[in-house]
Amino acid sequence: MLQKPRGTRDFLPEEMEQRREIEMRMRRVAGLFGYHEVLTPTFENQELYTIKSGEGIIGEMYTFEDKGGRKLALRPEGTAAILRMYVNEAKVLPKPIRWCYLLDCYRYERPQKGRYRQFWQFGSELIGADTAAGDAEIILLADGLLRAAGVRFSLQVGHLAPMKHILLDLGEEDKKRVMALLDKRSFDELEACLNDTGKPELYDKLTALIECTTIDEAKEVCGDFPGMERMEEMLGILDSQKLEYSLNLGIVRGLDYYTGMVFEGFAENLGAENQIIGGGSYRLAHLFGGEDTPSCGFGIGFDRVMVSRGEVELKRDPLVAILYTQEGQKRAFEVAGMLRREGIRTEINLLDRGVGAQMKHASRTAQYAVLIGKNEVESGTVTLKNLASGDQVECKLDDLPGEVR
Amino acid sequence: MLQKPRGTRDFLPEEMEQRREIEMRMRRVAGLFGYHEVLTPTFENQELYTIKSGEGIIGEMYTFEDKGGRKLALRPEGTAAILRMYVNEAKVLPKPIRWCYLLDCYRYERPQKGRYRQFWQFGSELIGADTAAGDAEIILLADGLLRAAGVRFSLQVGHLAPMKHILLDLGEEDKKRVMALLDKRSFDELEACLNDTGKPELYDKLTALIECTTIDEAKEVCGDFPGMERMEEMLGILDSQKLEYSLNLGIVRGLDYYTGMVFEGFAENLGAENQIIGGGSYRLAHLFGGEDTPSCGFGIGFDRVMVSRGEVELKRDPLVAILYTQEGQKRAFEVAGMLRREGIRTEINLLDRGVGAQMKHASRTAQYAVLIGKNEVESGTVTLKNLASGDQVECKLDDLPGEVR
Incomplete structure (x- = not known):
């Protein structure tokens, strides 16, 4: 009997109806925030992803050549193509641009529980608003979408500014190594690395920083730092809206990509693979041939949302x-x-x-x-x-x- | 500046909103007919398509190997995967099964007006109803969907039974050749081919058949034929519902695939590339390892629908x-x-x-x-x-x- 390809899924009507319902609820919330849906092609020039993520991503993507010998790749995530589209088609639109999208993405990885080779991402990008208010809106939107989807989750909000301030005197390469080790929470290696760089005193500062739960604690660890006011303003907006979140200044999410605010969310009931959203502020447009443009956004794992939220009770017409x-x-x-x-x-x-x-x-x-x-x-x-x-x-x-x- | 791949499109908010609206209207009509939405993976094992359509289709598809050396292909159309899904997951469900789907499909062809390398198809499949009523329902659904989409179109309904009856004495290979020539309306070649086969008298019958506009005329051309009653019953249902269509007994749509009823629809305002729907009754499940199962369905060119219908006036909340x-x-x-x-x-x-x-x-x-x-x-x-x-x-x-x- 012919089978579907390994790591992919068929959706029967019951499941499809559930997905369409949640998709519709999320799209509606995005609309309430003034975000408009866009769509990019399923495949892009490979270069788009290697420019954004380095050559290493090729091993994780579905790649192929078209008849003209162009190297293409099925999209592994949403943001790169959306920003490519912005550069191509929308750079003259009045800022800020608010876009959302529901895309199927593809990764060449070992299929396992909660990980498929074709999966869906609901994302949003805010382009051209380099402000605390913009950062705050993106987090509030993420919260609104996950609530509308019916997920029980916890949000962790962070910011790279204090960490970058601590690492100010390190060279770019050392900074990357340190951030990567911190991201993996490899503390022994981190300590060794900082000893190598001749800045062993940073170890205590970094480990203290990632324990901070308030901005005042962060200030005690690293003193005043550039971007502090903006970070305070953003947290002030979140607090004034009574958003439930915890501050986590140990969130890294990759130094090259994110520029300031970073955040993650975790579903309460998904076990080890429980990250359901990740995002932050970043700059990509200039890498694709556009002007340097501040952006900010996130991707929600739509398949995990569906598992986490469980079945919706649908009002069905007779x-x-x-x-x-x-x-x-x-x-x-x-x-x-x-x-x-x-x-x-x-x-x-x-x-x-x-x-x-x-x-x-x-x-x-x-x-x-x-x-x-x-x-x-x-x-x-x-x-x-x-x-x-x-x-x-x-x-x-x-x-x-x-x-x- | 990085560009999207040749032959693909980006959809900005205005266009996306229009597409979502029409998609929703079509899905709603399918629901009113009792059709439920399903979804299959974007890529399938290549074999699925070569079994259905022959090795020739490989040249028209996006193909690639996965890490396990499996040959995969981006779907060039919807029906094969839907029937593969039926065989894998749904063959025990009570018949008939009514499914609809909106799929993006991929063809490796020269991009031109109205033809893209990634395009969308709204399709429906009725599985397990080998009756005139089933054939009629599929045509009525197609009509309902195109009306809901706001397209101005004409439908041509045909049936392969009379043509097959005329060609009864030909061998399988000759039959295929004749049908292919008829499909292309290559009358000179058709005449030569029939002379070759030693049945020159069939030429006049065939050319008379494709001119018939009623079933009575068809009976005059080829006498009573097997399947005539079922065809009459189907047309009787369509007429009783005051469906606007014309009978076209020259519709072929490929001998190997379709088994009886065939139909096509053309938008009034699309010029040369105006076919907007095609479908008919067929059998595929047994080719994919299932039991031989009568089926019937169609695919609507969603992108052409959008061009043909023009802009919808949307009720937008302030x-x-x-x-x-x-x-x-x-x-x-x-x-x-x-x-x-x-x-x-x-x-x-x-x-x-x-x-x-x-x-x-x-x-x-x-x-x-x-x-x-x-x-x-x-x-x-x-x-x-x-x-x-x-x-x-x-x-x-x-x-x-x-x-x-």
């Missing part, structure tokens, strides 16, 4: 099943058409089978059955049966939509 | 822009949060700029502006300005949602 004998067939199609024009979901029998078998099928799929036989055609009436209660009424064709409602 | 001075910032975020909780789209200023510049920006994006300065914070009121009329009122915070509505 389904009417139309059953008929051969004499009633054309009338049956007519009644189906009439009900659908009234906005009533209607399924008509399509198999050569008796009314008994039709009724048995209907009782598994529908809430109402309408029976149309010779008598009904002659009298211009139909028999409507409530499949849950067993009650049935005979009514005129024109009254049927009303009876169903 | 957007409120919140402007503030520094003293009003936190209150401004609070008001934004309150309005959003009331379901009102609200955009807050994020740039360091004066109220005048904020107002100028708001007048380009929003319908209302709410101003929050020192006075408003102290008095607990806000000033609401209608940006179209210029009218403004001062109101209490609690009254603001009501004033906007």
